[in-house]
Amino acid sequence: MKHNFGAGPGILPHEVLKQAAQAVVDFNGIGLSILEISHRSAEFEAVLDEAVKLVKELLEVPEGYSVLFLQGGASQQFAMVPYNLLPEGGKAAYLETGVWANKAAKEAKYFGNLEVVATSKESNFNYIPKDYTVPADAAYFHITSNNTIYGTQLQNIKPSPVPMVADMSSDIFSRKINVADFGLIYAGAQKNMGPAGTTLVIVKDEILGKLDRKIPAMFNYQTLIEGGSMYNTPPVFAIYVSMLTLGWLKAKGGVAAMQKENDAKAAQLYREIDRNPLFKGVAAMEDRSKMNVCFVVENPEHEKPFLKLCDDKGIVGIKGHRSVGGFRASIYNALPTTSIHVLIDAMQEFAEKNK
Amino acid sequence: MKHNFGAGPGILPHEVLKQAAQAVVDFNGIGLSILEISHRSAEFEAVLDEAVKLVKELLEVPEGYSVLFLQGGASQQFAMVPYNLLPEGGKAAYLETGVWANKAAKEAKYFGNLEVVATSKESNFNYIPKDYTVPADAAYFHITSNNTIYGTQLQNIKPSPVPMVADMSSDIFSRKINVADFGLIYAGAQKNMGPAGTTLVIVKDEILGKLDRKIPAMFNYQTLIEGGSMYNTPPVFAIYVSMLTLGWLKAKGGVAAMQKENDAKAAQLYREIDRNPLFKGVAAMEDRSKMNVCFVVENPEHEKPFLKLCDDKGIVGIKGHRSVGGFRASIYNALPTTSIHVLIDAMQEFAEKNK
Numbered sequence: 199m200k201h202n203f204g205a206g207p208g209i210l211p212h213e214v215l216k217q218a219a220q221a222v223v224d225f226n227g228i229g230l231s232i233l234e235i236s237h238r239s240a241e242f243e244a245v246l247d248e249a250v251k252l253v254k255e256l257l258e259v260p261e262g263y264s265v266l267f268l269q270g271g272a273s274q275q276f277a278m279v280p281y282n283l284l285p286e287g288g289k290a291a292y293l294e295t296g297v298w299a300n301k302a303a304k305e306a307k308y309f310g311n312l313e314v315v316a317t318s319k320e321s322n323f324n325y326i327p328k329d330y331t332v333p334a335d336a337a338y339f340h341i342t343s344n345n346t347i348y349g350t351q352l353q354n355i356k357p358s359p360v361p362m363v364a365d366m367s368s369d370i371f372s373r374k375i376n377v378a379d380f381g382l383i384y385a386g387a388q389k390n391m392g393p394a395g396t397t398l399v400i401v402k403d404e405i406l407g408k409l410d411r412k413i414p415a416m417f418n419y420q421t422l423i424e425g426g427s428m429y430n431t432p433p434v435f436a437i438y439v440s441m442l443t444l445g446w447l448k449a450k451g452g453v454a455a456m457q458k459e460n461d462a463k464a465a466q467l468y469r470e471i472d473r474n475p476l477f478k479g480v481a482a483m484e485d486r487s488k489m490n491v492c493f494v495v496e497n498p499e500h501e502k503p504f505l506k507l508c509d510d511k512g513i514v515g516i517k518g519h520r521s522v523g524g525f526r527a528s529i530y531n532a533l534p535t536t537s538i539h540v541l542i543d544a545m546q547e548f549a550e551k552n553k
Numbered sequence: 554m555k556h557n558f559g560a561g562p563g564i565l566p567h568e569v570l571k572q573a574a575q576a577v578v579d580f581n582g583i584g585l586s587i588l589e590i591s592h593r594s595a596e597f598e599a600v601l602d603e604a605v606k607l608v609k610e611l612l613e614v615p616e617g618y619s620v621l622f623l624q625g626g627a628s629q630q631f632a633m634v635p636y637n638l639l640p641e642g643g644k645a646a647y648l649e650t651g652v653w654a655n656k657a658a659k660e661a662k663y664f665g666n667l668e669v670v671a672t673s674k675e676s677n678f679n680y681i682p683k684d685y686t687v688p689a690d691a692a693y694f695h696i697t698s699n700n701t702i703y704g705t706q707l708q709n710i711k712p713s714p715v716p717m718v719a720d721m722s723s724d725i726f727s728r729k730i731n732v733a734d735f736g737l738i739y740a741g742a743q744k745n746m747g748p749a750g751t752t753l754v755i756v757k758d759e760i761l762g763k764l765d766r767k768i769p770a771m772f773n774y775q776t777l778i779e780g781g782s783m784y785n786t787p788p789v790f791a792i793y794v795s796m797l798t799l800g801w802l803k804a805k806g807g808v809a810a811m812q813k814e815n816d817a818k819a820a821q822l823y824r825e826i827d828r829n830p831l832f833k834g835v836a837a838m839e840d841r842s843k844m845n846v847c848f849v850v851e852n853p854e855h856e857k858p859f860l861k862l863c864d865d866k867g868i869v870g871i872k873g874h875r876s877v878g879g880f881r882a883s884i885y886n887a888l889p890t891t892s893i894h895v896l897i898d899a900m901q902e903f904a905e906k907n908k
Contacts, residue, residue, distance in 0.1 A: 200584040204591050207789060215577055215586045222574040229555040229867070231570045233748040233794065236559050236870065269624035269750070270771060273785035277769035305769045388786055393588040395624070395750045395788035414632035414660045416625060417772075430628035431743055433750035434562060435790060439588065512584070515591065 201537035203527045204515025205346050205490060206368065207388040211532045214442045221438065232438055237431050245438050246427060252444035256453050259377050259400060264423045266399040267437045272367045275384040275397060276302040279363055280309040282419050283382070284337045285409050291315050291336040291360070295352075296323045296345040297521070302365060303340070309411075310337070322522065323348040325482035336360045338381055338405075344369035346389075347519040349492030349526065350485040355379065361405045369489045370398065371447060372531055373457040381405045389489070390531050392440030395433045447531065456531050463529050463538050464488040470542045476500060476549045480522060494524030504548050511544050513537075556892035559870025560701050560845060561723065562743040564887045569797040576793065587793055592786050600793050601782060607799035611808050614732050614755060619778045621754040622792045627722045630739040630752060631657040634718055635664040637774050638737070639692045640764050646670050646691040646715070650707075651678045651700040652876070657720060658695070664766075665692070677877065678703040680837035691715045693736055693760075699724035701744075702874040704847030704881065705840040710734065716760045724844045725753065726802060727886055728812040736760045744844070745886050747795030750788045802886065811886055818884050818893050819843040825897045831855060831904045835877060849879030859903050866899050868892075 202209040218232075225232040228241060235241055250265045259265060268274070279302070284290045288310045292303035294317035306312045313336065316327035323345060332339045339358045344351040346368045355364070361381025370385040377383065382401045388394040399419070406419050415421040421429050427437075447456060468486060471477050471493045480492040495501050501524070508516050518524040527541060557564040580587040583596060590596055605620045614620060623629070634657070639645045643665045647658035649672035661667045668691065671682035678700060687694045694713040699706040701723045710719070716736025725740040732738065737756045743749040754774070761774050770776045770784060777784050782792075805811060823841060826832050826848045835847040850856050856879070863871050873879040882896060 202585060202589055204589065207589055207591060207786065210586065210589050215588065218588070219574040219577040222570055222577055230557060230869070231565065233570065233573070234557055234559065234562055234565050236562060237749065269626070269629070269788070271624070271785045274624070274771045277771055281769075301770070308767055308769050386786060393790055394592065394786045395791055412663055414636075414663050415656070416629045416632055430626045431562065431741060431749045433624070433788060433791065435748055436750055436788065514585070 199512055201511070201513045201540050202515055202533065203513060203529065203537070203541070205389075205519070205526060205528045206386075207394045208515075208528055208530050209532045210393070210439070210443060211446045214439065214446050217442055218439050232435055235434070237428060237434055242434055245441050246432070249437055249441035249444060252441065252448060253398065253400070256371060256444060256447060257375065257377055257400070262404065263377060263400055263402050266401070266419070266422055267427045267432060267440070268397045268399055268422060269395070269433055271394075271397055272298070272365050272384060272386045273301065275365070275399065276305040277308070278417055278419070279338070279340065279382065279384075280306040281411070281413055281417050282406060282409070283361070283363070284310040286310055286411065288337045289313055289333065289335065291332055291339045293327065293330070293339070293341045294319060295326055295342050295350060296348055298345065298347070298365065299340075299342040302342070315339070323350065324480055326350050326352055326485040332358050332360060334359050338363050341365070344487050344489050346490050346528070347522060349481045349487045349490045351487035351489065353485065361402070369487070371444070371453055371456065372460050372489055374453055387436060387440050389528070392443050393436050395436030396440060398440075443532070459535070460488050460529070460531065463533070463535055464491065466538055466542065467491050467527060467529065470545055474545050474549050476552060477545060480524065489528060489530060491527040491529060492518060492522055492524065494518070500548070500552060507544055507548055508541075511540055513541055513544060516541075554867050556866070556868045556895050557870055557888065558868060558882045558884065558892070558896070560744075560874070560881060560883045561885075562749045563870075563883055563885050565748070565794070565798060566801045566887045569794065569801050572797055573794050587790055590789070592783060592789055597789055600796050601787070604792055604796035604799060605782075607796065607803060608753065608755070611726060611799060611802060612730065612732055612755070617759065618732060618755055618757050621756070621774070621777055622782045622787060622795070623752045623754055623777060624750070624788055626749075626752055627653070627720050627739060627741045628656065630720070630754065631660040632663070633772055633774070634693070634695065634737065634739075635661040636766070636768055636772050637761060637764070638716070638718070639665040641665055641766065643692045644668055644688065644690060646687055646694045648682065648685070648694070648696045649674060650681055650697050650705060651703055653700065653702070653720065654695075654697040657697070670694070678705065679835055681705050681707055681840040687713050687715060689714050693718050696720070699842050699844050701845050701883070702877060704836040704842045704845045706842035706844065708840065716757070724842070726799070726808055726811065727815050727844055729808055742791060742795050744883075747798050748791050750791030751795060753795075798887075814890070815843050815884070815886065818888070818890055819846065821893055821897065822846050822882060822884065825900050829900050829904050831907060832900060835879065844883060844885060846882040846884060847873060847877055847879065849873070855903070855907060862899055862903055863896075866895055868896055868899060871896075
């Protein structure tokens with residue numbers, strides 16, 4: 199039994215994996231694999247429809263928004279957002295809360311001007327800057343709602359005077375959000391939604407089509423919306439597994455229930471980090487992520503033996519990102535509370551051995 | 554038992570599907586699904602390395618070429634090719650052999666000038682134009698090696714005076730090609746290589762980096778080459794299944810052996826179409842595709858009952874594209890000869906009933 203704390207591609211629900219494996223051999227008893235049916239078949243159209251419906255239902259997406267399943271990951275959205283929303287000569291505002299936010303911001307410069315409203319780079323992104331103003335003349339304001347590497351998360355996302363664009367790759371579906379506050383939300387599937395290979399985009403239709411720029415079909419949200427995520431062959435299997443995962447989430451009680459569970463999971467783990475004399479948290483208290491819990495050992499010599507202990511207990515994917523060091527426990531929706539307990543037990547056992 | 558003649562996403566080898574299903578539950582016995590491991594794990598890096606190695610080996614890719622597994626399908630390549638290769642004010646030459654070739658050509662216009670060297674549009678693309686000259690001042694010359702919808706295929710691809718770019722989505726790995734004749738080859742995986750969700754690109758390094766244009770990271774082949782197809786999270790599962798399929802192909806004797814089998818499969822089916830008085834082929838004889846066999850019934854009233862007969866015999870995916878009508882038997886690498894026989898038997902049975 200493995201306890202998968204990997205940062206992503208990350209853990210998926212066991213029942214989802216079982217059903218996905220069955221579909222790879224024989225999808226819904228039709229005698230064909232999900233991997234070898236046409237994306238234009240009634241069977242797959244039903245999958246895509248259901249996936250879109252679940253997104254709308256689980257996030258209470260209001261009228262006037264389109265839901266897309268695309269390819270290319272969040273990194274492709276970094277470029278598509280300014281391609282579609284930033285006029286030449288115009289300005290885009292970015293909140294720099296980590297290297298991913300930084301990469302997103304850099305792509306804006308290919309299409310217009312960039313204003314970084316605030317950054318926490320000087321302290322290796324261990325907090326979320328709060329003292330900034332979003333310029334009223336910006337084409338949009340971009341945030342990264344959760345910063346996987348540093349274990350920080352925007353706990354209170356305030357509405358913005360200009361369309362707000364959010365990279366929610368690592369916390370989508372983990373907590374309630376007010377979609378109406380956003381112009382565009384995007385998220386790579388591979389943390390809280392499904393396997394690597396598809397990217398969710400939720401976009402307010404009225405912010406599109408306002409530029410003079412001519413945009414190639416595959417980079418143009420409007421083409422992709424008109425094609426209903428099937429302008430070309432979509433990533434069938436990744437969308438199917440995302441649909442299963444969203445169905446699992448709905449059966450668990452939806453986002454509100456999941457948020458409650460995530461809050462409890464995170465609270466237990468942070469409590470142990472704060473209590474245990476051998477460990478300490480990395481991120482500023484008020485900005486601590488409920489998805490990625492980053493911590494270090496007080497004594498650097500404890501790093502390797504603790505990793506070894508984790509390994510012995512089936513705890514995997516817990517090594518911190520090289521730019522932060524230490525440990526990172528990614529505690530996505532599908533991670534059961536029992537795995538949190540196994541990790542806490544390991545921390546306590548380790549403290550006991552090393553006191 | 555189904556006989557899957559679908560045009561794509563199409564048939565995959567049974568043993569590949571079995572192994573893929575196992576990996577969705579437990580990958581190589583590591584206690585985790587292939588869907589929930591890090592793309593930076595040693596396990597996945599080995600998969601990607603092996604996939605790239607198999608491509609190089611099976612197609613005898615010479616030195617100086619990079620092999621990439623990307624996302625976005627061939628349609629994204631339609632835009633990335635001119636983005637990276639066509640200077641502003643420059644000219645790109647395209648051979649128009651179908652709507653996909655046409656879509657590819659259209660994207661060039663966002664980046665420079667387009668010259669269509671020849672088209673068979675006037676006869677609904679039922680042949681491959683041969684009487685044209687590739688302009689020596691073009692930045693590149695683009696072809697579509699196989700035209701899925703119309704059942705035509707370039708049987709003799711002559712070297713071009715300028716870098717040749719080929720969309721080989723529906724016939725890659727089906728026959729021997731001389732990679733050295735091409736500047737860039739791309740192919741969506743979902744016909745002869747794997748499931749939907751990844752796109753193979755083979756590019757000659759020296760044709761890149763020659764433009765002044767600044768290209769966002771995800772659209773820039775050079776960034777993607779530097780990242781070794783992992784500039785961002787790749788489509789892990791689609792690459793894994795592609796690796797399995799390429800391994801299966803190698804075990805079958807590689808591309809040369811497959812070509813022999815494909816030639817035999819196509820010959821048997823075309824022979825029946827030409828012999829059977831109820832059916833006739835759609836494409837010009839000399840341009841007939843060995844991957845997509847398009848045919849119609851002489852008497853339109855026979856269309857529905859023949860489809861019904863096919864359905865009764867487990868023959869699926871054989872309805873022709875709406876722009877051509879009739880039938881299309883896609884006979885990709887993984888389609889066994891037995892399925893060809895079942896289809897021929899159905900045609901003969903149908904002719905017997907309707908004589």
